[in-house]
Amino acid sequence: MIVYDLKCVNDHAFEGWFEDGAVYDQQEADGLIECPVCGTTSVFKMPSAFAIKSSNPVKQLSANLQNKYADIEKIGKRVAEFVEKNFDNVGSDFSKEALKIHYGVSEPRSIRGSSTPEEEKTLKDEGIEFVKIPVLTSESEKEV
Numbered sequence: 375m376i377v378y379d380l381k382c383v384n385d386h387a388f389e390g391w392f393e394d395g396a397v398y399d400q401q402e403a404d405g406l407i408e409c410p411v412c413g414t415t416s417v418f419k420m421p422s423a424f425a426i427k428s429s430n431p432v433k434q435l436s437a438n439l440q441n442k443y444a445d446i447e448k449i450g451k452r453v454a455e456f457v458e459k460n461f462d463n464v465g466s467d468f469s470k471e472a473l474k475i476h477y478g479v480s481e482p483r484s485i486r487g488s489s490t491p492e493e494e495k496t497l498k499d500e501g502i503e504f505v506k507i508p509v510l511t512s513e514s515e516k517e518v
C-alpha cells in the first residue's frame with residue numbers, strides 16, 4: 375500500500391490509499407479519485423512528506439506509516455463523533471430519506487444511516503452525493 379497526500383482544485387487536502395503508484399496513475403486518469411469534501415475528481419498529488427525528509431527510507435517509512443495509522447484512527451473517531459452529533463440517524467431508511475430530501479419532500483438536512491449496494495446505485499443514478507465512512511461498532515470490535 376502507498377499513501378498519497380492529495381489535493382483537489384478547491385484546495386481540500388486529503389489522503390488516498392493505493393496498491394502502488396501505477397494504480398494511482400490509472401485511477402487518476404480514469405477520474406475515479408474523488409475529493410471527499412466536494413466530490414470533484416480534479417485532484418492532484420502533493421509531494422509526499424516522508425519521501426522528502428527520510429534519510430533512512432525503510433525505517434523512516436514504517437515509522438511514518440505507524441503515525442499515519444494512529445492519525446487515521448484519531449481522525450476516524452473525530453469524524454464518527456461529529457457525524458453522531460450533527461447528522462440525523464435515519465437507520466436503514468437512509469436512501470429513502472436522501473431521495474426525499476433530493477426531491478424537496480423532506481427538509482434539507484444532514485443524515486446518516488445504512489444502505490444496501492442496490493440503494494447506493496439508485497442514489498448514484500439520481501446524482502445524489504453521499505459519503506461512506508467506516509464506523510467501528512461495538513459488535514465489529516468484538517469480532518477482532
Ligand SMILES: [Zn+2]
Pocket residue numbers: 382383384385386409410411412413414
Ligand atoms: Zn474538494
